[in-house]
Amino acid sequence: MRRSRRRGDDAQAVLETALVIPILLFLVCNFVAVMVQVTVQEQLNSATALAAQSRFQAPENAVDASGTRCCGVHGVTLVTSGLPTGCRYAAETFYGTMRTDTGLLQWHTVTLCTSGGDSGNGGHPPAQPVAYAGSPANADVSCDIGSIKAGGVVVPGYVDRTLNPPSGLDVVTCSATASLDFANTPLAWGVFWTPTVHAQAEALPPPFRQ
Amino acid sequence: MRSARWKHTHAHQRGQTLIVFALGFALFLFSLTCLVADSAYLYVWSGRVQTAAQLGAQSGADAVDPRYLYSATGPCTTVPSMGLCPVPIVDISAQDRQGALYAFQRSCIEAADQSAQIPRDPANPPVLKTADDPQLPEGTVCASDGCRVYAEVARVVQLPIPFPGFPESITVRGTGYAAPVVGTSRATSTCTGAAWVPESPPR
Numbered sequence: 001m002r003r004s005r006r007r008g009d010d011a012q013a014v015l016e017t018a019l020v021i022p023i024l025l026f027l028v029c030n031f032v033a034v035m036v037q038v039t040v041q042e043q044l045n046s047a048t049a050l051a052a053q054s055r056f057q058a059p060e061n062a063v064d065a066s067g068t069r070c071c072g073v074h075g076v077t078l079v080t081s082g083l084p085t086g087c088r089y090a091a092e093t094f095y096g097t098m099r100t101d102t103g104l105l106q107w108h109t110v111t112l113c114t115s116g117g118d119s120g121n122g123g124h125p126p127a128q129p130v131a132y133a134g135s136p137a138n139a140d141v142s143c144d145i146g147s148i149k150a151g152g153v154v155v156p157g158y159v160d161r162t163l164n165p166p167s168g169l170d171v172v173t174c175s176a177t178a179s180l181d182f183a184n185t186p187l188a189w190g191v192f193w194t195p196t197v198h199a200q201a202e203a204l205p206p207p208f209r210q
Numbered sequence: 211m212r213s214a215r216w217k218h219t220h221a222h223q224r225g226q227t228l229i230v231f232a233l234g235f236a237l238f239l240f241s242l243t244c245l246v247a248d249s250a251y252l253y254v255w256s257g258r259v260q261t262a263a264q265l266g267a268q269s270g271a272d273a274v275d276p277r278y279l280y281s282a283t284g285p286c287t288t289v290p291s292m293g294l295c296p297v298p299i300v301d302i303s304a305q306d307r308q309g310a311l312y313a314f315q316r317s318c319i320e321a322a323d324q325s326a327q328i329p330r331d332p333a334n335p336p337v338l339k340t341a342d343d344p345q346l347p348e349g350t351v352c353a354s355d356g357c358r359v360y361a362e363v364a365r366v367v368q369l370p371i372p373f374p375g376f377p378e379s380i381t382v383r384g385t386g387y388a389a390p391v392v393g394t395s396r397a398t399s400t401c402t403g404a405a406w407v408p409e410s411p412p413r
Contacts, residue, residue, distance in 0.1 A: 038254055046261040049325060053265060056272040057391055204320075207313045208275040 029190030044199040047097035052174040052203035054093040058086035061148040071095040078136045084147035087113040094141040108177040112139035117158040143174040175200040244373045255367045263386035266322025266361035273317035274390035316341045318352035361386045
């Protein structure tokens with residue numbers, strides 16, 4: 001009788017363990033997934049902010065020579081010939097900063113270099129940026145930048161009318177969006193959601209490089 | 211043979227142990243929760259502040275007049291008879307300066323304060339500091355050694371679950387350096403450590 005009670009206790013313990021362990025694993029997987037998402041979000045914020053700022057390290061009228069390529073991270077090569085050099089600088093900074101965690105990320109591909117665009121206000125309707133002619137459309141980051149083309153033709157950047165209203169300020173914006181794909185990681189066992197991270201950054205032109 | 215009194219005392223002690231264990235375990239769990247939540251929060255903020263410092267330094271470096279870096283020359287303003295002189299950093303002269311800060315310091319502080327979300331008044335967090343606000347006890351210090359721009363950001367972080375008896379906030383610091391540069395041509399200016407340096411970086 002004593003032996004059968006002990007066997008019953010053992011069976012109960014096994015059953016309890018079998019119930020509790022999957023729940024604990026599920027919780028641990030999701031805690032880790034949330035931490036990964038927060039880390040990637042922070043990294044994306046940094047990468048877009050530094051990318052927007054690095055546009056100003058190129059002269060405003062500099063254009064990439066024929067055959068110029070950039071980045072080459074995880075199999076993506078972007079041809080930037082004929083595009084503003086500042087756009088390539090922004091892309092290189094972005095890809096350089098986002099080197100880690102790239103295996104997890106499914107990027108939402110966008111056009112690398114755009115121009116124009118307006119945040120809009122009472123007197124001006126909002127406008128969407130347009131792509132530079134020849135800009136690669138398979139980039140992970142998109143930067144809206146102004147430039148000066150040959151012959152002094154000014155290509156406007158993004159006008160943010162919340163700054164210095166109502167005329168606004170010409171700023172550089174960079175944005176990127178990616179989904180976190182846990183399918184190829186051990187976390188897939190307990191994570192059933194695919195979070196999307198997005199970052200957009202704006203950089204004001206410095207006083208001597210407008 | 212054990213007496214009834216011994217049995218009563220033993221049962222009482224077992225009850226006491228259970229209560230002490232329950233209280234101790236609750237305290238342990240609470241401490242663990244505080245530790246995990248606070249360290250994760252500080253980890254995230256230390257990354258943010260470090261990024262803000264890097265962005266501030268880069269922004270400050272970009273605010274240096276590139277004509278100076280490439281040894282451009284212009285008419286001498288101080289002694290016109292000398293002919294051509296190196297192009298000055300515009301706001302080295304007092305009349306070009308906006309307030310007490312140089313252009314590179316202003317850009318550096320604005321970018322870092324915005325990026326680190328440093329509030330002007332901790333009681334009203336949505337309003338962020340600008341370059342003209344006092345940068346203590348939290349804020350950005352920007353300086354240069356003539357070659358690079360140096361930014362140090364301090365941000366007071368309120369802990370989400372402060373442990374009783376320990377500080378409720380911790381100051382997180384980040385440091386960034388950046389060199390002023392413009393691409394495509396070789397920079398010819400040398401790092402003299404004197405031309406556009408208002409003060410030495412804090413050590």
